[in-house]
Amino acid sequence: MDTILSGMRPTGRLHLGHLHGALKNWVRLQNDYRCYFFVADWHALTTDYAAPQEINHYSREILIDWLSVGLDPSRSVIFRQSRVKEHAELHVIFSMITPVPWLERNPTYKDQIKELTEKDLSTYGFLGYPVLQAADITIYKANKVPVGVDQAPHVELTREIVRRFNQTYRPIFPEPEVLLTETQKLPGVDGRKMSKSYNNAVFLSDSPKEIEQKLSRMMTDPARVRRTDPGEPEKCPAFEFHKVYSLPEEIETGAKGCRSAGIGCLDCKKIFIKHVIDDLAPAHERRRQYENKPDEVEEILARGNQVAQTKAAETMAEVRAAVGL
Ligand code: TRP
Ligand code: SF4
DSSP states (O other), X not given: OOEEXXXXXXXXXXXXXXXXXXXXXXXXXXXXXXXXXXXXXHHHXXXXXXXXXXXXXXXXXXXXXXXXXXXXTTTSEEEEGGGOTHHHHHHHHHHHHSOHHHHHXXXXXXXXXXXXXXXXXXXXXXXXXXXXXHHHHHTTTXXXXXXOGGGHHHHHHHHHXXXXXXXXXXXXXXXXXXXXXOOOOOBOTTSSBOOGGGTOOOBTTOOHHHHHHHHHTOOOOTTOOSTTSOOOGGGOHHHHHXXXXXXXXXXXXXXXXXXXXXXXXHHHHHHHHHHHHHHHHHHHHHHHHHHHOHHHHHHXXXXXHHHHXXXXXXXXXXXXXXHTX
C-alpha cells in the first residue's frame, strides 16, 4: 500500500478554502492509503518565529478542525512535527547535500519574498524550508504527497535531494510524487481568493449564524445594483458557491432568475447557504464533542506522535548506517 504524507502550517483557523482545496481530499485518501497528516509547526516558525504562542494556539485549533471534518486517528497517523525530533536530524543531513542554488531558484521562495514583505524572510531557516519539507516526506518513506500546485516545486526538490542521497550513500528513499487533485475553488466573501489575511473567509468553526451573516453579505455581480437589474451568474462570486454546493436544478433556477431579475440576490444566496450549513453540521457536532473533551484531543495527538516517532526512528537508523558516521 502506498504511503501518503501531507501537512499544514498552523498559522490560523481553517476555512472553506482548506476544506475544498485539501481536507475533503485527505479524508477520502484515508480509504486507500497509509496516511500521515501533520501539523507543520516548525514550518510556521520559519515565517512567524516571533509568535510561538500563536503557533501553539493554532496547532491545537487545526487539530480540532481536522478531526471535525473527518480525519480519523484510528486510520491515519496524525501528529505534530516538533514532537518528532528526527525530522530535524534528517534535515541536517539533507542540508549537507542540497546546493544553495536549488533553493534560491525555487519559485515559491521567490514569490513569497516578493509578496510577504511585512515578514522577515531573510533567514537561513526560510531559505531551507523545502529541505525541511523533504525530510518530513522522506522520513516516512512517503511516495505520494497530496498538495496544491504551489507546493509542487517543493516535492520536485525533494525528489532531487532523494536522488542525490540515494546515489551518494545508499538507495533507501523512494522518490515521492505529487498527488494533484481536482479541487473546487471557492472565493472569499469579497470575491478574492479566500484567505484569513484578506478577512474574507468562512471558517470551519463559524456557527451557522455567522455563516449565514457572512454569506448573505457576500459580493455579487456588481451589475445588479437594484433588485430589478438583471445579472450574469458567471460574473458573480457568490454563484461559485452554487456550483459547489447546490443541486443542478437549484443552480439552474438561480442562474435563470439572475438573468431575468426574477430572483433577488438574497433569495438566490439562501439556497446555497442552507447547503453550506447542512454540509458542515456533522463537523460542528464533532467539534462540540472534542471541545468538551480536551484530554481526548491531547491523547489522540500523543498517540499519533508516538506512532510517527517510531517510524521516523526506524528510518533514521537506516540513514545513520548509510551515511556511516
Ligand atoms: N509547505 C506546506 C505548506 O505550506 C506544508 C508542509 C510542510 C508540507 N511539510 C510538508 C506539505 C510535507 C506536504 C508535505 O502548505
Ligand atoms: Fe449572484 Fe444570484 Fe445575485 Fe445573480 S442572483 S448576482 S447569481 S447572488
